Structures are given as structure tokens and as C-alpha cells.
Amino acid sequence: MQMHFDIVPGSPVPIYRQIVEQLRRQVAGGQCQPGDELPSVRALALQHAINPMTVSKAYSLLEAEGLLERRRGVGMAVAATRHRTDAPTPTQLLRPTLREAAQQARELGLDASTALSLFAQCLQDAMPDERQDPGSPSA
Amino acid sequence: MQMHFDIVPGSPVPIYRQIVEQLRRQVAGGQCQPGDELPSVRALALQHAINPMTVSKAYSLLEAEGLLERRRGVGMAVAATRHRTDAPTPTQLLRPTLREAAQQARELGLDASTALSLFAQCLQDAMPDERQDPGSPSA
Amino acid sequence: MQMHFDIVPGSPVPIYRQIVEQLRRQVAGGQCQPGDELPSVRALALQHAINPMTVSKAYSLLEAEGLLERRRGVGMAVAATRHRTDAPTPTQLLRPTLREAAQQARELGLDASTALSLFAQCLQDAMPDERQDPGSPSA
Amino acid sequence: MQMHFDIVPGSPVPIYRQIVEQLRRQVAGGQCQPGDELPSVRALALQHAINPMTVSKAYSLLEAEGLLERRRGVGMAVAATRHRTDAPTPTQLLRPTLREAAQQARELGLDASTALSLFAQCLQDAMPDERQDPGSPSA
DNA sequence: GTGGTCTAGACCACG
DNA sequence: GTGGTCTAGACCACA
Numbered sequence: 001m002q003m004h005f006d007i008v009p010g011s012p013v014p015i016y017r018q019i020v021e022q023l024r025r026q027v028a029g030g031q032c033q034p035g036d037e038l039p040s041v042r043a044l045a046l047q048h049a050i051n052p053m054t055v056s057k058a059y060s061l062l063e064a065e066g067l068l069e070r071r072r073g074v075g076m077a078v079a080a081t082r083h084r085t086d087a088p089t090p091t092q093l094l095r096p097t098l099r100e101a102a103q104q105a106r107e108l109g110l111d112a113s114t115a116l117s118l119f120a121q122c123l124q125d126a127m128p129d130e131r132q133d134p135g136s137p138s139a
Numbered sequence: 140m141q142m143h144f145d146i147v148p149g150s151p152v153p154i155y156r157q158i159v160e161q162l163r164r165q166v167a168g169g170q171c172q173p174g175d176e177l178p179s180v181r182a183l184a185l186q187h188a189i190n191p192m193t194v195s196k197a198y199s200l201l202e203a204e205g206l207l208e209r210r211r212g213v214g215m216a217v218a219a220t221r222h223r224t225d226a227p228t229p230t231q232l233l234r235p236t237l238r239e240a241a242q243q244a245r246e247l248g249l250d251a252s253t254a255l256s257l258f259a260q261c262l263q264d265a266m267p268d269e270r271q272d273p274g275s276p277s278a
Numbered sequence: 279m280q281m282h283f284d285i286v287p288g289s290p291v292p293i294y295r296q297i298v299e300q301l302r303r304q305v306a307g308g309q310c311q312p313g314d315e316l317p318s319v320r321a322l323a324l325q326h327a328i329n330p331m332t333v334s335k336a337y338s339l340l341e342a343e344g345l346l347e348r349r350r351g352v353g354m355a356v357a358a359t360r361h362r363t364d365a366p367t368p369t370q371l372l373r374p375t376l377r378e379a380a381q382q383a384r385e386l387g388l389d390a391s392t393a394l395s396l397f398a399q400c401l402q403d404a405m406p407d408e409r410q411d412p413g414s415p416s417a
Numbered sequence: 418m419q420m421h422f423d424i425v426p427g428s429p430v431p432i433y434r435q436i437v438e439q440l441r442r443q444v445a446g447g448q449c450q451p452g453d454e455l456p457s458v459r460a461l462a463l464q465h466a467i468n469p470m471t472v473s474k475a476y477s478l479l480e481a482e483g484l485l486e487r488r489r490g491v492g493m494a495v496a497a498t499r500h501r502t503d504a505p506t507p508t509q510l511l512r513p514t515l516r517e518a519a520q521q522a523r524e525l526g527l528d529a530s531t532a533l534s535l536f537a538q539c540l541q542d543a544m545p546d547e548r549q550d551p552g553s554p555s556a
Numbered sequence: 557g558t559g560g561t562c563t564a565g566a567c568c569a570c571g
Numbered sequence: 572g573t574g575g576t577c578t579a580g581a582c583c584a585c586a
Binding site for chain 2: 006022025026028029030031090091093094095097098099100101102103104105106107108109110111112114115116118119120122123124125126127
Binding site for chain 3: 423439442443445446447448507508510511512514515516517518519520521522523524525526527528529531532533535536537539540541542543544
């Protein structure tokens, strides 16, 4: 599968962190399988018109985390699962964001049902082609 | 109503921004009415053991935004709505966070129903006492 | 074009505000084009012998206003017009000052023609080299 | 003649200063004659819903300046001219404001004729009933 | 009492 | 290199 990253240069979240977190999620969700190769630092940098050092920093963090492994002369690839002792599940990764959203909803005086239906809209927008595919395990 | 702020000193989001965003939401949600007076810079700084300038920075930004107005010699108060060009609704303020969450859910390979039920849990945790009176949950 | 600021340290108008207002006017007047880079915080602070935080405060306000945008690792630049909700015209920015002056003239019992000729003098003093090329008066 | 003040509580210029400067101008322009009595501190404060201390501060400054004199048991009145050695003329008082406006016009890239016609508009708005009354001497 | 401004200096995050 | 954040402390302006 071809690795893909959504990079938003103007975002408040730093670029290297966008890369790190997106890859974490894709691995946790099974979109990336062990052995999948990543685009080279230079290629990714060129593609998104960002600094190669930024890409390199992201890759290094992911390698230190055990999610990526460096293959001499070839590039980076998704590491085998055994290298990662603590593989977070998709729900573990999503929960902090949702907790923050729930807290905001409370401060905004919204009730739960309003917030839920708003989230349902956003989910539809984000997954236009989803049917009832239970492809990934919900921990 | 007595103004209240949840300050998390170690958070990645800067303190002054926590204040700014919480007050934005409280105003949008109607928890703060125009004319409500805010705690003084010094009081809020003492209460949370932070530097007065940090509080002052938050207040100044909110004043520049038109959400607060300075009453010289008295303090700051929530500004009348007419001073604000665009009064965002609670829904408008929550949507970006939920969109981000939906995007993450997609990257994690979670389906919509899983994400929704996870969010429902978070909402219950955030609003422990909500029943059919969403107006003023007494802490 | 090289960005330039006239800073008067002893003025009743605070330094950070001098920067903010001058840049607002230069942008409104087209002296600054979108994409133009600003002097770095440290450089401007050194040049005028003021504290970097003072410059930073001005830049931050202008960014919050949508007039400037941060380019991480590079510096600040004049933002594209679309980032600004309302781009005030030079006339709109000058009118409040002139209204104030007219009000003062009235209180002083001066008639319109006297006030106008006085203003004409001031304009000549302020624009010594203006002829029929209002576009780029070379200093 | 009945003394009148335009007080704008939300203005950036402090209230006491609004009073001081308006009276300076009215005296310089001859709108106030020596002997004219001022409203009492309490009356002015009540009328504009401001703090009596603010009015008092303004009156004290004007007394120190020699523009007002305190009449025991009666109140303040415009002082005789002989108490003021340096009576500024109307044009002297207006020029700083116009110089500032001219400077702003330059920064805005406006040419002199545009600025002048804009000022002419403002003058008309400020003096709706003026004909060709040369009542006050232009120094 | 209120907030505002500025300074000096430290430390961090980003590219 | 860039800007951001926070602190500590001083001094001022306003009501």
C-alpha cells in the first residue's frame, strides 16, 4: 500500500508531529502493514514543499518509538509488530481527542445528544465511502 | 455567575490560550452574559499561581477580539454582543474539534458507530450530572 | 520593499502599538504586499534598542488580526488578503483621525477654510517630495 | 454661556483628559469667556455617570495650568487671561493633531489632495451650521 | 483598587 | 536561525 500523508503547513500542530501522528494511527489501524516502505525523506519533503530536516525528525522519532525501522540503503519501513511492546489500540489513540471534544462541548453548554449528532455529521464527511465495513477491530 | 477557569499548567496548550479559549466557549454557550465581570488579573494569577502578565495577555487578546471590554479602574467585563462582529455559535466552535476527531477515526480505521459510542462515553464522563436540565448543572 | 518603522520611545502611544498601527497603514496603503517578509523580532528589537518581547507582542497582535502570518522557522510575512475578513481602505483608516481633528477645530472656533489650509501645510511638511507620482516617493 | 463637555467613556483617551483638552480648546477659541462658571464636580460627574474624582482631577489640572480659578464656596470659573502667560492660539492647539493625520496619510499612501478632500468632508460633518463666520482669529 | 507597559533573562519548539 | 512562553519585578496611568 502506498503511504500517504496529509500535511497542512499552516496548521497549529507542527509538521513533524502531523507526520508522526498520522503514521501512528495508520499503523494502529492496520492501514500500514509491517514491511511497508515509506517514501524517502527527500521525496516526502519535495512532495509537500517542506524542509527535509522536518521529515527526518519525524522519521527518527518513529524509529525511536519502534514503529519504523531503518533499512540500510533502502529507506524506512514499517517495523514488525514484535519490535513494539506497547502497541496502542485505535480506541486508545482516539480517546484523548474525544475527551477534549467532550470537555469543550460541556463548556459550550451543548448537551450530549447535540454533540453526538454533530460528530455523526463530521464522521460522514470524513468517511464518504464507508458502508458497514467492520474491517478494523475496536479494542 | 462566578467565572471559573480550568488551568492545566503542564499542558502543551499555553496557559494564556487555555484562558482565551475557555472564555470564548463560555461566552458562546451563554454561561457568561454581557456585563459579567471577570476576576481581576491579580486575583486569577494568585488563584492559579501563575504570573499576572500571563493572565493579562489572555485578557488583552480577548479585548482585541471584542469579547471583553475594559472598564477603566474597575476591571474587565464581558462585552455586549454588538461589539463583536461575528458571534460564533457553540456548534461552530465545536465542529473543528470534531472534524479533527473524525479524521483521526478514519486514519485509525474505526467505523463511525465505534467512534460515536466512544464519544458517547466521553460525553458521559464530562457531564456526569446531565439529565433533562442542560441549563445549569450544579457542580 | 524593505519594511521600515518609525519608533518614538517617549511617545504616549506604546511602542508595540506604534508598530501595529504603522504596519496596518502600510498594508492598507499597499506599501507592503502579501508575502513581504518582516524583519525578525530580534533584528527589529536590536535596531530600535527595545525589548524583543515588545516587538513580539506587536507581531502577535497583527497575526491574530490576520494581517501577518507566521512561517515557522522563517519568520513573519504579510498575509494574503483572503486571510483578512475586512481589508480596510486607506480612507477608512484615516477618517477617524480627521474626524477627531474636525471636532477639535470646531471646539477651537476655527472655520473650515482655516483648518483646511493648516492641514495643507502639514501635508506638505509630511510629504516633502510628492509631485504627481503618489505611487512610490523615493526617500 | 453654558459649559458643555462631550465625554466618551469607552474612548482610548482617558476621561480626565477629555475634559482637560476640551476646555483648553473652548477657552483658546473664545467659546468660554473669563468668569464663566463651570458645572460642579458632582454635577458633571452625575451628568456623565463618571467618577467625581475623575472630574476633580481634570479641574485641578486646569487650575494648576491657570485656565480655571477656584472661587471659594462657589465653584470653578474660567480664569482671567492675565493669569495665563502662555495662551496658545487655536492653530497652535490644532496643529499637532493635523501633523499626526498628515503623517498617517503618508503611511497610507494617500496623496495630499485626497487627504484634504477627506478632511473637508469631516469638517462639514462636524460643523453642519457653519457659513462663512470668521468669528475666531487664526493665529 | 484596576489594567498596561516594558525590561531582563531563561527555556522551549520549530525548521 | 526563527518565534513563543513564562517569570520576576518595576513603574505608570486611570478611577
